[in-house]
Amino acid sequence: MTTLSPGLALRAAVHQRLVGDAALGALLGGARIYDEPPRAALPPYVVLGPLASKDVSGDVAPAQEHQLVLEVWSREGGLSEALKAADRVVRLTDGAALVLDGWRLATLSWSATDAVRIADNGLRRASITFRAVTEPAE
Structure with a gap:
């Protein structure tokens, strides 16, 4: 019996994938991938953002569809950083064959990237949306 929901298992696997990448670490100044950034954390960093899950079970097998948003926060270089x-993040995650605790990842694909300047505090944010489908592990 699994202890994690498929959404939590997906977030944990994505986190592991991103933390382990040296090239992303070089862009961020270290393995700065957070569920919620520490209060004193200065950009750049990646935050595991909102997750929406829904049942998409068919007649034969149970399944869940997830929309996962990852947010890249930065301050420098306009939106370039x-x-x-x-x-x-997209190159590491899109189509990745991640291993989930207690679940099988049927698909993981990039859907969209949206980048904005946050005028109030000088920050920039790129929101990256992924679609995933999970099934129970057999």
Whole structure:
């Protein structure tokens, strides 16, 4: 019996994938991938953002569809710094054959990237949306 929901298992696997990449670490100044950034953390960093899950079970097998958003926060270089890190996140995650605790990842694909300047505080954010489908492990 698994202890994690498929959404939590997906987030944990994505986190592991990103933390282990030296090229992303070089862009961020270290393995700065957070569920929630520490209070004193200065950009750039990646935050595991919102997750929406829904049942898409068929007649034969149970399944869940997930929309996972990863946010790259930066301060420097206009949107370039955020977009460079976002591109690396997409390359690492899109189509990755991740191993989930207690679940099988049927598909993981990039859907969209949206980048904006946050005028109030001088920050930039690139939001990267992925679609995943999980099934129970057999």
